[in-house]
Amino acid sequence: MVFDKIVLNMDMIYITCVFFIVILLFFRIFNSKYKKKKVSLLMPGYVLIYTDQSTDIKEKNVEYGKILYSKKYDIQGKPDYIFKKILGRKLVPLELKSGSIGKSHEPHKGDLLQLASYFLIIEDVYGIKPKYGKLVYKDYMFVIKNTRAIRKEVIKTLETMRNMMKNGKGIANSSFVNCRYCVCRGTVCKYCKKE
Numbered sequence: 001m002v003f004d005k006i007v008l009n010m011d012m013i014y015i016t017c018v019f020f021i022v023i024l025l026f027f028r029i030f031n032s033k034y035k036k037k038k039v040s041l042l043m044p045g046y047v048l049i050y051t052d053q054s055t056d057i058k059e060k061n062v063e064y065g066k067i068l069y070s071k072k073y074d075i076q077g078k079p080d081y082i083f084k085k086i087l088g089r090k091l092v093p094l095e096l097k098s099g100s101i102g103k104s105h106e107p108h109k110g111d112l113l114q115l116a117s118y119f120l121i122i123e124d125v126y127g128i129k130p131k132y133g134k135l136v137y138k139d140y141m142f143v144i145k146n147t148r149a150i151r152k153e154v155i156k157t158l159e160t161m162r163n164m165m166k167n168g169k170g171i172a173n174s175s176f177v178n179c180r181y182c183v184c185r186g187t188v189c190k191y192c193k194k195e
Helices: 002-030 109-126 148-167
Strands: 034-038 046-051 068-070 075-077 081-085 091-096 132-136 140-145
Touching (some): 068 109, 109 132
Parallel strands (some): 091 132
Antiparallel strands (some): 046 081, 068 075, 132 140
């Protein structure tokens, strides 16, 4: 009789563990930090408040082509677009990329860090922390959550880059793709590979 109760308790523990593992897997799959979706530039319920494009015809309440500078992180950038929720204060940066992502389930690392740096800049400039942003490639887009981990990664990468510039030591990820639009390419950068 005691043995039957022990076996029954072990079965209940086993079932409970399996149940929790299934729940964790469910949240892991459906709550991923990257959500790959079909491309959509629509932002229903949001209005455009910033674009890096300069144009002769300007809409009221939209900033055009201004470099956004974060004093807190000492970084600057120009996101392609920033949208603001019509009812509320939520901001969403949207970054367009000219390339394709293909079958990859993750965005390119540099693109991810670029969008994540915009999270930091936007929070400092506008005083609002974006919950997520969109990284849009030709064939797919990713909805990227503004997590603590991604923010730490940007800050760590900035620190590494600043140390490389200061002491000249480090390993640069130079390539034609990474360096082609850099203002330092072919001039002061000793890391840029010659073509």
